Each structure stands twice: as structure tokens, then as C-alpha cells.
Amino acid sequence: MLLLFFYAGIVVCMRMTGVKAPWTPENPQFVAPGTLKNKGFAPLARVFWRNDLHKEAFWNQLQLPVDRHFNPILHPSATKRGLRNSRFESMVKRSFSEAKKQEDMRQTFHNLPHHIQRFVNHMLRRSYPIILQPERQCGAQEQNEKKPPLLLFAIKTAELNFKNRQAIRQSWGKAGWVAGQKRNSSVGEEVGENPNDLGVNISELLKMESKHYGDILQWDFEDTFFNLTLKDVLFWRWFSHSHCRAVFVFKGDDDIFVNTPRLITYLWDQLETLQANKILKDFMVGEVIEAATPDRADKSKYFIPESFYSGSYPRYPGGGGVVYSGLLAQRLNLMSRRVHLYPIDDVYVGMCMTRLNAFPVHHPAFLTFDFPGKEEKQPCSYHKILLVHKRSPEQIVRLWADLKQTQTQFLLLLNITNTRIWEI
Ligand SMILES: *[C@@H]1O[C@H](CO)[C@@H](O)[C@H](O)[C@H]1NC(C)=O
Ligand SMILES: *[C@@H]1O[C@H](CO)[C@@H](O)[C@H](O)[C@H]1NC(C)=O
Ligand SMILES: *[C@@H]1O[C@H](CO)[C@@H](O)[C@H](O)[C@H]1NC(C)=O
Ligand SMILES: *[C@@H]1O[C@H](CO)[C@@H](O)[C@H](O)[C@H]1NC(C)=O
8 A cells, every 4th residue: 555645845944144023913813922821721730640531541541651651750760861761662662562461451442443443553653664855955955054944844745635735835835935036947827737637657746746846755654544643753753863953843734825924924023032031942833722622423534432532632733734843843753752643643742742841822823723704804814814724726826826916015024135945
């Protein structure tokens, strides 16, 4: 079986020598008042090792011994050894093999729905070969590129979603819009045909696409909904091992519209404060979902039975689009080794965050559930947001064209003459 997954990485390199943006949001709704503090949320109790949350549920039972082992109160020395301890993975494996020996766990497993059993059968495997990856090193494109890139876009896409990738490359992920720099590509204004309609070999096409744009990262596993978590975990590993120096990572789906100018301004504004307060290593921002419970409707694609996971989900940012620091990506890479994979990708990110004792910041301009009510119809609605989900490739291209009409104003406002955008 084939497999894929992929991440298109488009690197936005900014030289931070530019003048700080004189930006004042016109609409206070989109000023994130809690950018550094989640004032809107009550502190979340750190209860993930509490026995009563675990009951009989399969995943909870698996994770319990691992959380116990790294509980700083029960085992201060295990925690002190730090995140780089290589025994993490063996701990996760051990909890799995011990669970297999228990009769009640075996029983629970046999009663799980088939697709969840399939997930469980592969949940220990985290190593898959890379099929395609960018040739150039992330953030080291040119010798005179002294500053690290500000932002790396890591977009989850399926191999057949050529149209979506092309729309992103032509619009908000386009290299060169900041400094008016043109990239020499054959991309026309029209979004391309879906290659599958042409009856050609998709692997071959993807190879050509990767050669042409150099922005594809693909691993050899089956691209199913429950395997999406693997894309995050493998991306964190790739990011850490490739020594990518991007200050921020934007992780999102391929059916979103991102207001890139606004996002860059926002991140630029945050950077100084984050660095001054030494909290860049914890920084994650998105549409934060608080105290969600697993979907128990068995027709839903998010369905998780009580016998698999009990308790509510930790606070997590909606997976449609989220930004976190490169430093946090590296810590997530290490922490994820002591958290069993979970079939829902954004919930898994929240599970790792809780265990890092880091909490995502809510920003109302990340619309991962689309505009509330009729707000979309209001003038300038797309100028005020950072991201909106879901938009078709055609819509993405059109929205970008609309946004570009006012690009000159953005450029003046941003004063980013010293800035360049690159694509890997
Ligand atoms: C762009 O590519 C075409 C052919 O691939 C070439 O003729 C042209 O000179 C290139 N333009 C620039 C600016 O590099
Ligand atoms: C597509 O091409 C790859 C080589 O790149 C080959 O391994 C594979 O068998 C081909 N698939 C089909 C359906 O022809
Ligand atoms: C995930 O991918 C692996 C490797 O291709 C596959 O064996 C497994 O069945 C997939 N898991 C799910 C839940 O689809
Ligand atoms: C942008 O900043 C430069 C200094 O880097 C300054 O000389 C120039 O006047 C500024 N331009 C605008 C439009 O503010």
C-alpha cells in the first residue's frame, strides 16, 4: 500500500533588521489581549495522572504507567534527567507489551471498533522512511542569509490535492510577495487540473512536483485520517533533525486561507516580548478548544468510544491552522516520545503540550471553524483575520487577489523593504 503524506514547507525568511512595524489593529476584536497570558481561561488542573480519569479505557490504561513514571512528584529523578532521556521510548513500548499481557486490556481491545483496532495495531510504530524531501536545507538557502527564517509553513496535504497545493503556492504561500520579488515558475493564474483525472502515475507526478518546487516532504505510510498524528510527530522529528532554524512554524491544512501579511506582522510584534520574557519555547497560538469531550457519535469521523478514551481532552488548538515556535517544535519532538499516539491529531498536540506544562494561547482571528454568523459579509472581513477554514482552491486564489488589491497599503504599513520570502 502506498502512502503518503506530505508537508509543503514554504519558508518565509525575514531579516530582522527591518524597522518594527508601526501597526495598530483597527479593530480591537483582533488584538489578542491574552497573547502572553490566557486571561480568558481558568487555570487547567494538571490531572492527567489521576487514577479516576483512567478507568477501563484502553488509551488511558496504556498511558497511565508512562505518566506515572515521569510524574515529577512520584519520580523526581526520572523527570530531572530531562527530555533527552532515551528511556522514554522504551517506557512507551514497555507499557504496551505489559498491557497486552492483561486479560482485561485484551478484552477491551477485542471490543473496540475495527478501525480503532487497526490504529492500535500500528500505534507503536513511529519510524517511516522519507520518500521525498526538499533538497535545500531549511533556513540556509543563501550564504548571506544570516538571520534565521521567521516562519516555516508546514501544510498537511494528501498526494491527490495538487490543486490545493498549487492554490497555496499561487496565493498566501507565494514566495516574493513581500518584497515584490518574482519567483520564476510556470504557474499560471488558473488552478491546475487534478492529475488523477488524467490517469497518470501519481508517484511520478509528485516526484516532478517536488523537483520543480522543492517544497514537499513525504513519508511512506498510508494517508488515513487516524494516521494524521504521524504527520505531526514525523514533522517534529524532521524539523529537529534537519536543524531548521525557523523562529515560528505555521502548521495547517491545505484548505485554509491565511492572511500572510497580517500573520507576519503579528508574529513580528510578538517576537520581542516572547524573547524578553523567555517564553518563546512555550509559544503556541491558535483557536484554542477548552475542555472538549471525545465525540461519542459513532457515525462521526472523530468518534472515540468510551472504552478507548475516557475523560475530557486537554486544551488544544484547532488543527486547521496553528502557529508555534521552532523551539517548541523541538520540545514537542522529545515529549511526543513519552505520549502514546492518539488518533486525533490536534488533540494529540494538546496532550503533549499539557505534559510540557505549556499552554496554547487563544487568538480570535484564527477561524478554524469559519466566520461566526454573517461576519464574512462585512467589508474587510478577510483583512481582519489571520486564518479561515475551509476554502476551496478557487476561493483561496480569489480571496488572495482581493487581498492583494490593498497590498501596497500593507507594504507601507509593514515597511519591510529589508524582507525577503523564500520557498524551500
Ligand atoms: C524563467 O524561466 C524561463 C524558462 O523556464 C526563462 O526563459 C526565463 O529567462 C526565466 N526568467 C527569469 C527571470 O529567470
Ligand atoms: C508509479 O511509478 C513508480 C516509480 O516512481 C512505480 O514504482 C510504481 O509502480 C508506478 N505505479 C503505477 C501504478 O504504475
Ligand atoms: C497507518 O499507516 C500504516 C503504514 O502504511 C498502516 O499500516 C496503518 O494501517 C495505518 N493506520 C491507520 C489507522 O490507518
Ligand atoms: C521604512 O524604513 C526606512 C528605514 O529602514 C525609512 O528610511 C523609510 O522612510 C520607511 N518608509 C516608510 C514608508 O515608512
